[in-house]
Amino acid sequence: MNNEQIKHLEFIQSVITRMNTNSFQLKGWMITLVSALLALYANSKNVYFVYIAIVPVMIFWFLDSYYLQQERKFRGIYNDVTGLTPDEEKQEVRLFEMPLQNYKKRKYHYCSSFFSATIFPLYGITAILLWLGGLILEGCIKF
Template identity: 45%
Template structure:
């Protein structure tokens, strides 16, 4: 039983790391967007606007990737949980089917919690950019 528990701990550690990465990406996305919008407010420049949206798409993609991997490792955790002690091999490699379907990057990208956060950021940025364009000269 000790090997099984250790293997599950390894997998749980990876799940926690993926979740932490996702959380940090959300924070960085908001911080960088706010900083670029502050620059845009002081000196309207189309380059800042471009960087805001480019960074939003990059963070959106990275966040979806980490969440997709987290879901895959949750599947691996469930598989290992059902194994007998004799079948524990400490394999941490994800099977392809663990990151397909609902766990795929594409599906996770359009997950309502992810999609809502980044689209809301994009809409708020657009509104502020339009306001800045009108008032900053």
């Protein structure tokens, strides 16, 4: 592997790192906003704050899924440049090219990211718990 290929891999890795950092920050912001809205509920006893907390969960879920999708595409490029991808799946990548449009297969699809094991449990369970909590607080569900 020559210096130009190594530099190309460094560029790709820096993008992957940036996507991963963005994803981590989105999770932190989601938890912060949900906590703030639940604190408003605790202060006012207005159950609508619990339901409103579902909105940032959904927004951050969509954003985080987008960043994961992009990260997966760049990982695909990285694997193709390094030769780690099996030959039957390998995409041709020229030096310093980052052809995201070539990565449309199932594992690079948005829905695959949306329901991934790293994203769905956090956002999905949070949204469901907020919704159920709101119903319980309103008295719609009794134990």
